Amino acid sequence: MSITIARTRAELAAAVGDATVAFVPTMGALHDGHVQLLKHARPLGEVLVASIFVNPTQFAPGEDFEDYPRTFDADLERCAEAGVDVVFAPAVETMYPSGFDTTITVDPGPLGSILEGAARPTHFRGVLTVVAKLFGLVRPDVAVFGEKDYQQLTLIRQMSRELALDVEIVGCPTVREADGLAMSSRNIYLTADDRVRAAAVSAALRAGVAAGPEGADAVLDAAHAVLDAAGITPDYLVLTNPELGDPEPGQEARLLVAARVGKPRLLDNCALTIGATKLGS
Incomplete structure (x- = not known):
C-alpha cells in the first residue's frame, strides 16, 4: 500500500x-x-x-x-x-x-x-x-x-x-518477547548478559500476580524476591489501584516496576487482583 x-x-x-x-x-x-x-x-x-x-x-x-x-x-x-x-x-x-x-x-x-x-x-x-x-x-x-x-x-x-x-x-496490552521482556526501543542498549537478567523484571511481575490472593504484602515480597535473585535493585516497585492511587484489598490493582539493567531503564507493569489482607497489616 x-x-x-x-x-x-x-x-x-x-x-x-x-x-x-x-x-x-x-x-x-x-x-x-x-x-x-x-x-x-x-x-x-x-x-x-x-x-x-x-x-x-x-x-x-x-x-x-x-x-x-x-x-x-x-x-x-x-x-x-x-x-x-x-x-x-x-x-x-x-x-x-x-x-x-x-x-x-x-x-x-x-x-x-x-x-x-x-x-x-x-x-x-x-x-x-x-x-x-x-x-x-x-x-x-x-x-x-x-x-x-x-x-x-x-x-x-x-x-x-x-x-x-x-x-x-x-x-x-503490552507486547512481550518470548521470555516475557516488554518490548521497548531502548532494549537495543542491553548487552547479551543484561538481556538475560532483564527477563527477571517481567518474571517479578508474574510472581507478584501469583501471590495476589495472599494479599498486597505477599505480592510485593514475591516480586522483590525475583529481582533480588537477579541482582536487580528497582527504582520503584509499587502496588496501586488502576488510577495509581492506594490499592484496596479484594479489588483490581496494578503492579508497577522500574529498574535499570545495564544502560537502559526498563519499565513494566501488570494488572492483578489482590486478596483481602491490607497492605502492611
Whole structure:
C-alpha cells in the first residue's frame, strides 16, 4: 500500500481530510510492539495516522535524546505492514514554532510527580504537551497507547478528559518477547548478559500476580524476591489501584516496576487482583 508522508500542518490536513481518524503517536524506532499498537488502531478509524517525532521536551539534560534510535526508513516499512495511511513526521520547528522557552505547556498535576515523575521531574510535562499538540494537529477521534507506559497512559486519559479534548484514549496490552521482556526501543542498549537478567523484571511481575490472593504484602515480597535473585535493585516497585492511587484489598490493582539493567531503564507493569489482607497489616 502507499503511505502518505506529511511533514507540515498543511500536508497533514490535506492527507486526512474529513475522515474519522485513529492515531498512534510514536518516537520512531518501531518494533513489534508498535506494530501491534498500529494494528489495534487500524479498525478504529477510516484513516490511520502514525506520528514519528522524537520530542525534545520530554528528555532531561543528560538523557538519551541525541542517542535515541532514529530508523525512519525501517519505520515506514513497519507502518506499511500495519496498514498505516499517513505518517506525520514533523520537524521540531513545526511542533514548537515559538521555541521551547515561550511554549505554553501542560502541567501533569500531582499524578505526574510520583513514580516516573519523581525520577524524571520534567518528563510528563513534555509528554503531555507534545501529545496535546499532536491531538490539535491530527484531530483524531481515537488514539491508541501501550499499557507498558502505564503512568503515561493514565495521565493522557486524564488530560483528554479534563481538558475536554474529545479524543477517546485506548490502551493496548503490552507486547512481550518470548521470555516475557516488554518490548521497548531502548532494549537495543542491553548487552547479551543484561538481556538475560532483564527477563527477571517481567518474571517479578508474574510472581507478584501469583501471590495476589495472599494479599498486597505477599505480592510485593514475591516480586522483590525475583529481582533480588537477579541482582536487580528497582527504582520503584509499587502496588496501586488502576488510577495509581492506594490499592484496596479484594479489588483490581496494578503492579508497577522500574529498574535499570545495564544502560537502559526498563519499565513494566501488570494488572492483578489482590486478596483481602491490607497492605502492611
